[in-house]
Amino acid sequence: MSETIKYVLDETQIPRFWYNIVADLPRPPEPVLHPATHQPIGPADLEPLFPMALIQQEVSAERSIEIPEPVRDVYRQWRPSPLYRARRLERALDTPARIYYKYEGVSPAGSHKPNTAVAQAFYNKQEGVRRLTTETGAGQWGSALAYAGAIFGLEVKVFMVRVSFDQKPYRKALMEVWGAQCVASPSTETNAGRQILAASPDSTGSLGIAISEAVEVAAQHADTKYALGSVLNHVLLHQTVIGQEALAQFELANDYPDIVIGCTGGGSNFAGIAFPFIGAALRGERKVRVIACEPAACPTLTRGRYAYDFGDTAHLTPLVKMHTLGSTFIPPGFHAGGLRYHGMAPLVSLVQELGLIESRAYTQTACFEAGVQFARAEGILPAPEATHAVRGAIDEALRCKKEGVSRAILFNLCGHGHFDMQAYIDFLAGKLEDRHYDEAELAKSLAALPAA
Numbered sequence: 498m499s500e501t502i503k504y505v506l507d508e509t510q511i512p513r514f515w516y517n518i519v520a521d522l523p524r525p526p527e528p529v530l531h532p533a534t535h536q537p538i539g540p541a542d543l544e545p546l547f548p549m550a551l552i553q554q555e556v557s558a559e560r561s562i563e564i565p566e567p568v569r570d571v572y573r574q575w576r577p578s579p580l581y582r583a584r585r586l587e588r589a590l591d592t593p594a595r596i597y598y599k600y601e602g603v604s605p606a607g608s609h610k611p612n613t614a615v616a617q618a619f620y621n622k623q624e625g626v627r628r629l630t631t632e633t634g635a636g637q638w639g640s641a642l643a644y645a646g647a648i649f650g651l652e653v654k655v656f657m658v659r660v661s662f663d664q665k666p667y668r669k670a671l672m673e674v675w676g677a678q679c680v681a682s683p684s685t686e687t688n689a690g691r692q693i694l695a696a697s698p699d700s701t702g703s704l705g706i707a708i709s710e711a712v713e714v715a716a717q718h719a720d721t722k723y724a725l726g727s728v729l730n731h732v733l734l735h736q737t738v739i740g741q742e743a744l745a746q747f748e749l750a751n752d753y754p755d756i757v758i759g760c761t762g763g764g765s766n767f768a769g770i771a772f773p774f775i776g777a778a779l780r781g782e783r784k785v786r787v788i789a790c791e792p793a794a795c796p797t798l799t800r801g802r803y804a805y806d807f808g809d810t811a812h813l814t815p816l817v818k819m820h821t822l823g824s825t826f827i828p829p830g831f832h833a834g835g836l837r838y839h840g841m842a843p844l845v846s847l848v849q850e851l852g853l854i855e856s857r858a859y860t861q862t863a864c865f866e867a868g869v870q871f872a873r874a875e876g877i878l879p880a881p882e883a884t885h886a887v888r889g890a891i892d893e894a895l896r897c898k899k900e901g902v903s904r905a906i907l908f909n910l911c912g913h914g915h916f917d918m919q920a921y922i923d924f925l926a927g928k929l930e931d932r933h934y935d936e937a938e939l940a941k942s943l944a945a946l947p948a949a
């Protein structure tokens with residue numbers, strides 16, 4: 498058998514519909530609450546921030562939502578993304594497991610994020626929006642939206658978490674190449690930013706703060722709307738092209754995963770690969786084990802509380818029920834910037850509550866070790882975020898070896914790490930440390946959860 502095994506679909510097999518797991522869940526998601534009144538909000542409450550088409554997707558219970566042809570046309574540039582069998586990694590691990598990975602690093606921005614950025618930019622353009630604001634941590638989402646803005650002719654303004662802004666100048670440059678404006682957050686351009694800077698002038702920022710800034714600017718300008726790169730139902734929905742393609746590719750492989758694994762920051766790439774498989778199981782088709790892998794320094798699913806919380810630090814966003822570390826929680830520094838969010842997607846939180854998924858937390862050195870082992874076997878350099886999924890997959894493969902059983906393991910290689918070389922430099926130099934969050938800070942942050 499050939500060593501390189503790649504399962505490719507042709508363009509006509511790009512999914513025609515996004516898959517909405519809400520239709521198959523045994524109970525509906527909890528309502529979204531108004532930040533001031535704590536009453537359930539309606540579509541009109543979200544109109545200052547999002548175009549109506551996306552609001553309708555946010556609250557939809559339809560199983561299949563048609564992908565507009567102009568969006569499919571942009572997807573065609575890199576979709577369907579390849580599914581690989583990791584034979585060389587299997588050999589390096591000497592495991593009987595069959596390891597597969599879906600590679601989302603083939604998009605122009607190098608991650609899964611353009612799957613939703615393109616859809617969001619399309620609907621905003623269609624509804625006459627001139628400019629989008631957003632936040633970004635490591636810069637993956639900001640660059641994905643900058644790319645989508647360039648494609649559909651929208652201005653894009655990105656608030657980038659200060660610590661990444663300083664550490665990752667190349668992501669900012671990429672956004673600017675695509676015509677976007679990128680400012681460090683907290684900034685002096687918004688009330689939310691100025692308040693933080695007044696209290697702590699050296700603030701290194703957080704995703705929660707950057708969201709506050711982006712939401713504030715969108716709320717104050719009629720021609721501007723806000724775009725979020727994860728967490729929300731419509732974002733997870735757009736990512737389901739990943740899992741749907743994987744289902745078709747497993748048919749080509751004449752196999753089916755026993756275990757599906759993804760890393761979780763806000764939950765979108767994980768939902769993208771896992772929800773179509775969970776849905777199939779809920780509809781009585783084959784069962785799968787599904788594992789979410791998160792950073793030990795920001796352990797939302799494994800240590801967070803399932804409660805109503807704000808999505809941002811300044812408490813401008815609605816309240817959603819999710820696993821949360823508290824909106825004031827600021828994780829210690831670690832390299833997987835895309836996984837530093839205090840909350841988890843409400844739908845991912847719900848499927849965990851329903852017992853449909855497991856979750857695990859890994860330290861960053863354990864993840865980089867797995868990332869380097871993967872790169873040496875398979876050639877592709879994983880994004881620091883993606884190394885959490887690699888760690889999870891390798892651990893399961895080693896368990897197969899110990900138990901002497903062959904299971905099929907699928908994981909989402911959600912992005913490449915070409916813009917994250919400093920992290921690999923530090924790891925290879927033995928300089929990477931596992932910093933732990935402060936238990937007292939977490940307790941304080943959880944104690945401050947809103948009483949909803």
Ligand SMILES: *Cc1c(COP(=O)(O)O)cnc(C)c1O
Nearest residue numbers: 637727762763764765766882912
């Ligand atoms: C943004 C990002 C993540 C985290 O976001 P999710 O919504 O949890 O997917 C993970 N991996 C990569 C490569 C990212 O860019």
